[in-house]
Amino acid sequence: MPELPEVETTRRGVEPYAAGQTVQKLVVRNASLRWPVPAALPRLLRGQKIEAVERRAKYLLFRTPTGTVIIHLGMSGSLRVLAADDPPAKHDHIDIVLESGRCLRYNDPRRFGCCLWLPDGESHALLEGLGPEPLGPSFDGALLFRKSRRRKGPVKQFIMDGKIVVGVGNIYANEALYLAGIRPDRAAGRISLARYERLAMHIKQVLTSAIEQGGTTLRDFVGGDGKPGYFAQQLYVYGREGEPCKQCGRMLKKSTLGQRTTVYCVACQR
DNA sequence: CGCTGACCCTGACGGC
DNA sequence: TGCCGTCAGGGTCAGC
Numbered sequence: 688m689p690e691l692p693e694v695e696t697t698r699r700g701v702e703p704y705a706a707g708q709t710v711q712k713l714v715v716r717n718a719s720l721r722w723p724v725p726a727a728l729p730r731l732l733r734g735q736k737i738e739a740v741e742r743r744a745k746y747l748l749f750r751t752p753t754g755t756v757i758i759h760l761g762m763s764g765s766l767r768v769l770a771a772d773d774p775p776a777k778h779d780h781i782d783i784v785l786e787s788g789r790c791l792r793y794n795d796p797r798r799f800g801c802c803l804w805l806p807d808g809e810s811h812a813l814l815e816g817l818g819p820e821p822l823g824p825s826f827d828g829a830l831l832f833r834k835s836r837r838r839k840g841p842v843k844q845f846i847m848d849g850k851i852v853v854g855v856g857n858i859y860a861n862e863a864l865y866l867a868g869i870r871p872d873r874a875a876g877r878i879s880l881a882r883y884e885r886l887a888m889h890i891k892q893v894l895t896s897a898i899e900q901g902g903t904t905l906r907d908f909v910g911g912d913g914k915p916g917y918f919a920q921q922l923y924v925y926g927r928e929g930e931p932c933k934q935c936g937r938m939l940k941k942s943t944l945g946q947r948t949t950v951y952c953v954a955c956q957r
Numbered sequence: 958c959g960c961t962g963a964c965c966c967t968g969a970c971g972g973c
Numbered sequence: 974t975g976c977c978g979t980c981a982g983g984g985t986c987a988g989c
Contacts, residue, residue: 689982689983690982690983693982721965721966721983721984721985745983745984759983759984760982760983761965761966761982761983761984762966762981762982762983762984763966763967763968763981763982763983764983778967795966795967796966796967796968797965797966797967797968797981797983798965798966798967799965799966799983799984800983801984813984813985837958837959838959838960839959839960840959840960840961844960849984856982856983857981857982857983858982859982925982945960945961945962946961946962946963947982948980948981959989960988960989961987961988961989962986962987962988963985963986963987963988964984964985964986964987965983965984965985967981968980968981969979969980969981970978970979970980971977971978971979971980972976972977972978972979973975973976973977
């Protein structure tokens, strides 16, 4: 489920229950995620106080005095707050059990996610070289324009490249390009500054509104079925191939770019 | 450096 | 009902 809005919604849902809590223990039922959960993690984490729950790109960061737990939800992961004695279900791979008697439970059917340890003061390859946050002040059209010069690849793959800007997943890349009126397969290096300013604005807008809508279903992260308000978002193109464009009525086209489904309107996007 | 495609894994869904 | 192919919101990595 996780695009950036879902990860941020998860962070906000989990933070009140985790921040300030001491970790009683870590239960690892299945360590084989994208990378193995470090065997030493339970020992390293026990007794540590979670000082803050942060997010960088789509990584959730649990800060403790001696290091940081890095969690990525991959394609199918979720993190929920449950009673520690709640019986685990299928694909419930990890529990971070807290002093409060609750736990943060990581579930991930496809196991594309990860749970890693970053010792205090060290850096991690996964977090190095990442582009700016899309909702931060340093992300704008000028940055996209500057970084795209000489690039021949499609603009959709360009804005989904975490070295350029983080957190723009397939759904919102499709949506932002539609709203900006830009064809997804246009060469990144052949788009004007003015159009990139429009695109950056729509990226910020679509992510912001998705996060706001996620906020309305925050309670789902606590004890519920863990399904955030994903499709509460009004989608213009994603998942609508073959249906009429909401602006001009033409049938939306589907193609594949970088092995990801791409949907667009041939009339409204140029 | 930029770009492409393979790959990691399970589950849902449609066609037959 | 079952089997099979296809597809899925993530990202890394090797190779050219």
